[in-house]
Amino acid sequence: MNHVVYLDAKEKELDKLRNGQKSMIIRGAAGRKLPYGRVHPGDVLWFVENNGKGSVRCRATVKKVLNSEKLTEEESQKLISDYQAMLCLTPNQIKRWAGKRYLVLIEIENYREIVPFTIDRSNYGNMDDWLPVEDIESIKKKSHS
Template sequence: MDHVVYLDAKEKELDKFKSGQKSMIIRGAAGRKLPHGRVHPGEVLWFVENSGDGLVRCCATVKKVFSSEKLTEEESQKLISDYQAMLCLTPNQIKRWGGKRYLVLIEVENLQEITPFAVDRSSYGNMDDWLPVDNIERIKNNLSDSCW
């Protein structure tokens, strides 16, 4: 399974992955929302910055996944604190994700920069920041590089 993942351009998440400062993605919500239970080790994540150009710029392999059960606000904050070295979150991001009832932590490896390409989101009605796409080939526009 391939996933298109939008990263926070304002907080320079992609740059942090490239430099090695960051090796983990966080997602959270009040309920079990994507990618909770839908991402697994060995799958490929295709990274897009939410800066408006919509271009996939890097890909990485999922190394480990932790999908939480229902958390208290304190448990949520502690989980973020415990993994902050890998998450490399800014204070704004800690505020955004802290206190969520359900958290998903995804450790990635083998990050590769690729020739940027656009994806066709027309079959995805929601404007979510995580799209499970089965196979990136189905939605790519002129992919000249491959992650593998």
């Protein structure tokens, strides 16, 4: 399975992946929403920054996934703290994710830059920051050259 994953441009997540500071992605919510239970080792993640450009610039493979059980606020904070060396979260990001009832921690490997391409989001909601895709080719926008 392929997944298009939006990264926080303001917090420089893509730069941190590129330079090796960060090797894990986090998502969380009050309920079990995407990508909870839907991402698996061997899946490919295609990264886009949430800066409005919509350009996929790199990819990585999922190495390990941790789907948490229902967490208390304290358990959520401890889980983030335990993995902070791999997550490399800023204080703002810690505030955003700590306290979520369900967390998904995704360790990545084989990060690499690719020839950038844009995607067609028309089949996805505006607020989605994680897009599961069977075939990445099916959502690539065709260039008009």
